Amino acid sequence: MAAALIAAATAPAARAQDAARGAELAAHRCVNCHGENGRSGMADIPSLAGQPAGYITVQMILFREGIRQVPAMLAFAEGVPDRDIEDIAAWFASLPPGPPEDRRPRDAALFAAGQAIAGPRNCGVCHLPGYSGREQMPRLAAQREEYLARAMREYRDGQRVGVDSQMNGAVFGLSDAELDALAHYLSQRD
Amino acid sequence: MTPSRLRLGLFAALVAGPALAQAPAPAQAPAVPGWAVGRPEGSTLAPHAPRLTVTPLDQVPVSQIRLPPGFRAEVYAHGMPGARMMAEGPNGTIFAGTRAIGRVYAVSRNPDGTTRTRIIAQGLAQPNGLVMIGTSLYVIAVNRVLRYDNIEANLDNVPAPVDLTAAFGLPTEQDHAGNHHWKFASLGPDGRIYTNVGVNCNVCQTDRDRFALLVSFNPDGSDRRIEARGIRNSVGMAHHPVTRELWATNNARDWAGNDWPQDTLHRIRRSGEDHGFPFCSAGAADPQHNNGRQCSEFVQPAALLGPHVASLGMRFYTGTMFPEQYRNQIFIARRGSWNRERLTGYDVVVAHLDPQGNVMRIEEFMTGLRDDANQRFHDRPVDVHVMRDGSLLVAGEQMGAIYRITYSR
Structure with missing residues (x-):
């Protein structure tokens, strides 16, 4: 009930996004690293297939504005118009999500350890119980494991902020080993 | 802990x-993250997504706005994603700060009455606190304090600002653990800069000399003075034009139920008064953090502004365009709730004061942006500003627009 209310609460998008146009744009600048089908086969590069369009849009704007600083993204984000960002986001959001081809087998103990952290840390409240994400909050299920681990370290260490500081608080105080377990657990979810 | x-x-x-x-x-x-302390099991309430892309003019929801008879709303400026707190230069330029997108905008008027918008600063962390002193614009971005001298003459070629960060010595984002670190700023009648230092959590026992404060400084950052203690996070304040008393809005804690505590309006009669947070909120004991304190030992709120409404920017109406009943009354922008199952706020209200400065009533003024039937919103009012001609500007953060409200008989 509450989730439905919140999903409905957002003001309407100002224009219909054009996923087909987004596919054209992405073909020239995104898929080399993020994967032809939006599932990254490169270490440390996140999969974008099935990510909420709002998440991709917001992150691209944070890249463009110099708020989120990732050297590899600089050239691709600089000066990109809103419309291109929204169309690219719509295309990635339309792709079926799934694990990378090189996902490692599940480590039962590590998975259990990660699961035990995810509950008390309320990960599923914002990212939803299946970790599919919503609006500005990303899909975590089947994301690349080493990317998740690095992203959470950056939030913990104050090297990354989102549109608010929720994630900094959510991972505050977790050890590297705990973040590794959490990353394994989330990367193994489908 | x-x-x-x-x-x-x-x-x-x-x-x-x-x-x-x-x-x-x-x-x-x-x-759990500090902001989520007290969250009930199973709740999926989360902050609404911001909109950081440009909203085209034909999508700016000015036609949804409802006002009392005789008032009219128009779009003053648009295309400014995340536009928030406003300050006006001597030549009439309206400056607007932001949070996530890190920009400061300048809106100037063309000879034909239309407006032109420029970005005069970008890449800043939460540049939400703006104050104009003479021809200098001060921008407070968390703990960074930047002074842009002679700004209106240099809108196309903004010179490097004077960095006053060290002199002000405000807590960093890390000191705040990422909580309530953005600023509101206001120029006092004494020439000092007034600002907030929000609490470094949702609700917690904190250093009450360092957080949950209103503070003031000389414009060079010297002589910090605590104006009020125990105010959780004020993102709106102004001095009464006659009594010169400081008034401030306050955002109350989250995750203590749909209807408690209400956001509050505070009247600061003397510097250094204690308004009770975290022991008491909205005049009543906090369920987790009261520590056996009597709420009567603290200054009571001047008014309750509604649960979770996010009461932000406020100004006394000092113009002459609006009817006399609005003179020296307080216009307050209520950004709108996220920590509540049904939406509240998304409007502008007026706090009417009696001659002794007691709040007699809170009256809706600008409505229509909250759609109760469908539980959605069209825009989020975050600040108000009285222009020299007596019209009232309202910043709409979600759609990146500034609305202008005028009155004619």
């Missing part, structure tokens, strides 16, 4: 124990 946090932290460490025996339990780990 509070006992409840400690228990939860230990629980997290214990259940994670077997696989992580090599990892020492972190000493300061909260089990």
Whole structure:
């Protein structure tokens, strides 16, 4: 009930996004690293297939504005118009999500350890119980494991902020080993 | 660390124990983010997504706005994603700060009455606090304080600002643990800069000389003075034009139910008064953090502004365009709730004062942006500003627009 209310609460998008146009744009600048089908086969590069369009849009704007600083993204984000960002986001959001081809087998103990952290840390409240994400909050299920681990370290260490500081608080105080377990657990979810 | 946090932290460490025996339990780990302390099991309430892209003019929801008879709303400026707190230069330029998108906008008027918008600063962390002193624009971005001299003459070629960060010595984003670190700024009648230092959590026992304060400084950053203590996070303040008393809005804590505590309006009669947070909110004991304190020992709120409404920018109406009944009354922007199952706020209200400065009533003024039937919103009013001609500007953060409200008989 509450989730439905919140999903409905957002003001309407100002224009219909054009996923087909987004596919054209992405073909020239995104898929080399993020994967032809939006599932990254490169270490440390996140999969974008099935990510909420709002998440991709917001992150691209944070890249463009110099708020989120990732050297590899600089050239691709600089000066990109809103419309291109929204169309690219719509295309990635339309792709079926799934694990990378090189996902490692599940480590039962590590998975259990990660699961035990995810509950008390309320990960599923914002990212939803299946970790599919919503609006500005990303899909975590089947994301690349080493990317998740690095992203959470950056939030913990104050090297990354989102549109608010929720994630900094959510991972505050977790050890590297705990973040590794959490990353394994989330990367193994489908 | 509070006992409840400690228990939860230990629980997290214990259940994670077997696989992580090599990892020492972190000493300061909260089990939940500070902003979520008290969150009930199963709640999926979360902050609404911001809109950081340009909203085209034909999508700016000015036609939804409802006002009392005789008032009219128009779009003054648009295409400014995340536009928030406003300040006006001597030549009439309206400056608007932002949070996530890190920009400061300048809106100037063309000879034909239309407006032109420029970005005069970008890449800043939460540049939400703006104040104009003479021809200098001060921008407070968390702890950074930047002074842009002679700004209106240099809108196309903004020179490097004077960096006053060290002189002000405000807490950093890290000091705040990412909580309530953005600023509102206002120029007092005494020539000092007034601002907020929000609490470094949702609700917690905190250093009450350092957080949950209103503070003032000389414009060079010297002579910090605590104006009010125990105010959780004020993102709106102004001095009464006649009594010169400081008034401030306050955002109350989250996760204590749909209807408690209400956001509040505060009247600061003397510098240094204690308004009670975290022991008391909205005049009543906090369920987790009261520590046996009597709420009567603290200054009571001047008015209750509604639960979770996010009361932000406020100004006294000092113009002459609006009817006399609005003179020296307080216009307050209510950005709108997220921590409540049904939406509240998304409007502008007026606090009407009697001659002694008591709040007689809170009256809706600008409505229509909250759609109760469908539980959605069209825009989020975050600040108000009285222009020299007596019209009222309202910043709409979600759609990146500034609305202008005029009155004619």
